[in-house]
Amino acid sequence: MTPTVSELMHDEGTDEATAVETRVPADVAALPGDGRELVMRARGLMRRYRMGHEVVEVLRGVDFDLRRGESVAIMGRSGAGKSTLLHLLGLLDTVDSGSLEVEGVDTTRLSTGARSRLRNDAVGFVFQFYHLIPELTALENAMLPLRIASSLGSWMANRKRHREEVRALLVELGLSSRLFHRPNQLSGGERQRVALARALVNRPRVLLCDEPTGNLDERTAEGIADQLFDLAQEHGQTIVLVTHDGELAQRADRTLVMTEGRLGLQDEG
Amino acid sequence: MYKVFLARRYMFVRPVSYLSMLVIGSAIAALIVVWSVMDGFLAETRELIRGTTxxxxxxxxxxxxxxxxxxxxxxxxxxxxxxxxxxxxxxxxxxxxxxxxxxxxxxxxxxxxxxxxxxxxxxxxxxxxxxxxxxxxxxxxxxxxxxxxxxxxxxxxxxxxxxxxxxxxxxxxxxxxxxxxxxxxxxxxxxxxxxxxxxxxxxxxxxxxxxxxxxxxxxxxxxxxxxxxxxxxxxxxxxxxxxxxxxxxxxxxxxxxxxxxxxxxxxxxxxxxxxxxxxxxxxxxxxxxxxxxDRHRILLGAVENERNILFIVLGMFVLLTCLITFAVLWTLVQEKTRDIGILSTMGAAPLGVGGLFTLCGTLISAAGCVVGLVLGTLIVVNVNAIKDWIENTFGVEIFRRDVYAFTEIPAKLDHGLNLMIVVVTIFFSALICLWPAWRAGRMNPVEALRHE
Incomplete structure (x- = not known):
């Protein structure tokens, strides 16, 4: 039987915790497992940080499978390790031990450059605070991943096509009158839509969203969430959503809870 | 591809970049003018001596x-x-x-x-x-x-x-x-x-x-x-x-x-x-x-020496002005720490990020060089008109014919040398930009994203 979050919490610090730790991720990884292609596969992810003389174990052996087109919400208290996991899945950070495969490629063996290329190709990020480049317009911000992916030759050859694609995406997101506005001329919701467009523009297989609606009012947040899920579904993209918003999490196919460096299923009770 | 695009955006929206360009440009213009006048002086002196001997x-x-x-x-x-x-x-x-x-x-x-x-x-x-x-x-x-x-x-x-x-x-x-x-x-x-x-x-x-x-x-x-x-x-x-x-x-x-x-x-x-x-x-x-x-070696040697010493002094000054690029870039890296994190999330490699900031510094110095080259050339070509204007407007004699034995300020543009000045300045700027650029490139993207 799969342990619940409550059980995990209860077992913490006991002798049984280790046993749970090994059992739970295996179960987590097994869901939903409906035959869809595996996009990411994490096993035994460990991450420690040194804070002064103290070593803090942020992730304590996370096992995690992501399948094409599914959406997974990760919840948990602040400091539980959600963002760290997201950074590891997005190849921004490296694991201390364990393995992470992206589309069958063991990323722990990749060079920094290869990790960057894979990140550009396979992963898109959406952050709570948008993280747009202030000097660029909405259109330019959204086009940036394409520029990063292109060599001079390929950019010159595909520039017009890229521009039209990104423009169409922004129009689809309701930003047709904001294409040439800079971030400081946009509202929070508009900025987040630009960030969403930027995350989607490279057609990544996985969208990693860190509190994507955390800085927005309820109505705007709902609109952004709609667009996020609709577009991801439209393009068959996998979503990993770190959030404190229970309603948003409910829209995901499954919800996992991060507790003190361990990942478990949401407590149904 | 993004490096040139972003470097242009980063640099050309900041007043401090234009100030740096102006400083580098002025130093290069001064170097070009001084060399051209001294070289012209040397050439004219040679010509005069040749004409009388x-x-x-x-x-x-x-x-x-x-x-x-x-x-x-x-x-x-x-x-x-x-x-x-x-x-x-x-x-x-x-x-x-x-x-x-x-x-x-x-x-x-x-x-x-x-x-x-x-x-x-x-x-x-x-x-x-x-x-x-x-x-x-x-x-x-x-x-x-x-x-x-x-x-x-x-x-x-x-x-x-x-x-x-x-x-x-x-x-x-x-x-x-x-x-x-x-x-x-x-x-x-x-x-x-x-x-x-x-x-x-x-x-x-x-x-x-x-x-x-x-x-x-x-x-x-x-x-x-x-x-x-x-x-x-x-x-x-x-x-x-x-x-x-x-x-x-x-x-x-x-x-x-x-x-x-x-x-x-x-x-x-x-x-x-x-x-x-x-x-x-x-x-x-x-x-x-x-x-x-041989006969006029002391005079020619003195003029040549003076020209070379001025070139070295002003050349060092030009290189010093490149340090402004360093300061601008160091500040920019600090200011753009979060951008570095964002770029990393989009797949920019550390080498690319470093390249972006090297390019920022190089762009400033290259633009400064162009300013200096144009300004210097314009001054050299119009040196006597400028001299006349200053003398007429302010009533001061800045070029005494009886002292220098020439009717006009001699000036001779050396395009090869000017090109070399530009190349060396850009190279030096790129070189001193490597440190802040390296710092940007090795920044941890996760920490960069958290930067306030």
Missing amino acids: ADIVVTVLQSPEEPLERASLERVIRSTPGVTGAVSRLVRPAIFKVHGRDNLNIGTTMWADLNMVLVLGIDAEAEFEVTDLRDHLTEVDLESQQVDDPDTPFKIARNRILDRRLRMAALPRLLMGWELMDQLGLSKGDAIDLVTVPDNVAMFESDQLSSSSETFIVAGAFSTGHHESDMSRIMLSSDAFRRWSKTFHEVSEVYVSVALDGVDELAAIRGDLEAAFDAAGFTSRQVIVESWR
Whole structure:
């Protein structure tokens, strides 16, 4: 039987915790497992940080499978390790031990450059605070991943096509009158839509969203969430959503809870 | 691809970038202007010297007991391969006064120089073949100073002699530097008295110095363009010179023209001439062979040295201004820490991020170089118009013709050197930008994203 979050919490610090730790991720990884292609596969992810003389174990052996087109919400208290996991899945950070495969490629063996290329190709990020480049317009911000992916030759050859694609995406997101506005001329919701467009523009297989609606009012947040899920579904993209918003999490196919460096299923009770 | 795009955006929206460009540009413009003017000065000085001297000058040292024959000297010179012509000159310092005028001011330090000249005894026809004398005669602007006939410069019609009492005296003629004539307010046909010390046998046998004086008619002026020559030289025909100076010399120095392919060849021919004199029995105590460069090496060396020192000092200044790029870039990396994290999330590699910031610094210095190049070139091309404008507007004299011996500020653009200045500046800027760029490249993207 799969342990619940409550059980995990209860077992913490006991002798049984280790046993749970090994059992739970295996179960987590097994869901939903409906035959869809595996996009990411994490096993035994460990991450420690040194804070002064103290070593803090942020992730304590996370096992995690992501399948094409599914959406997974990760919840948990602040400091539980959600963002760290997201950074590891997005190849921004490296694991201390364990393995992470992206589309069958063991990323722990990749060079920094290869990790960057894979990140550009396979992963898109959406952050709570948008993280747009202030000097660029909405259109330019959204086009940036394409520029990063292109060599001079390929950019010159595909520039017009890229521009039209990104423009169409922004129009689809309701930003047709904001294409040439800079971030400081946009509202929070508009900025987040630009960030969403930027995350989607490279057609990544996985969208990693860190509190994507955390800085927005309820109505705007709902609109952004709609667009996020609709577009991801439209393009068959996998979503990993770190959030404190229970309603948003409910829209995901499954919800996992991060507790003190361990990942478990949401407590149904 | 994103690096050029972002670097342009990062740099060209910040006023501090424009300030850096201006500082680098000004330093480069100053370097280009100073080098161009100094190089022009050097080139003009060389030209002036070349115009007043020959490729090679053979100075003849002799005593009354062992006078050297002009013909034998010229024979040795002409038989040396590479020599295309040789002309002998006699040289003697003299004091002069304007005939009939009380203007001999040799008792004052201020005016003494004005009454002292170097008198050259020349054969005009032979000079035409070797030196630029004909040009110097025809380049005189004032009609009242121009010779009647440049082919026979020492001739002047009797009726042109201004003092009627001297018209029938059959006085010898002379040519004066146009500036000296101008300074003294003389015209063609005026008379002057020349005094010198004869170097005949009597002079060597006696402890007493005697003087030799004669009155000459000014047949016209010459203009070499060299202030010193035009201000302090007088030319006589060699016959008139010998009569006036009572010298035992047939020749004081020989001006030699040679066929040249390069500077090295000039040195080679000078060496050949020395060897030829040696073979003909002339010792190094009797003849000194110098190229025009050897003769004026101190002046040319001083100008060249000054030019090079200024270049080094200003070059270092230009490189120092590149440190501004460093400061701007260091601040930019700090300011753009979160952007670095964002770029990483989009797949920018550390090397790419480093490249982006190196490019930012390089762009500033490249733009500064373009500003400097354009500004410097414009100033050099219009240097005299700028000089005139400053002098007219502010009433200050910034270029004294009597000091520098040029009518205008000489300036010569050296495109190769300017290109080198630009390349070195950009390279140096890129080099010092590597540190902040490296710092940006190795930034942890997760920490960068959390940067406040």
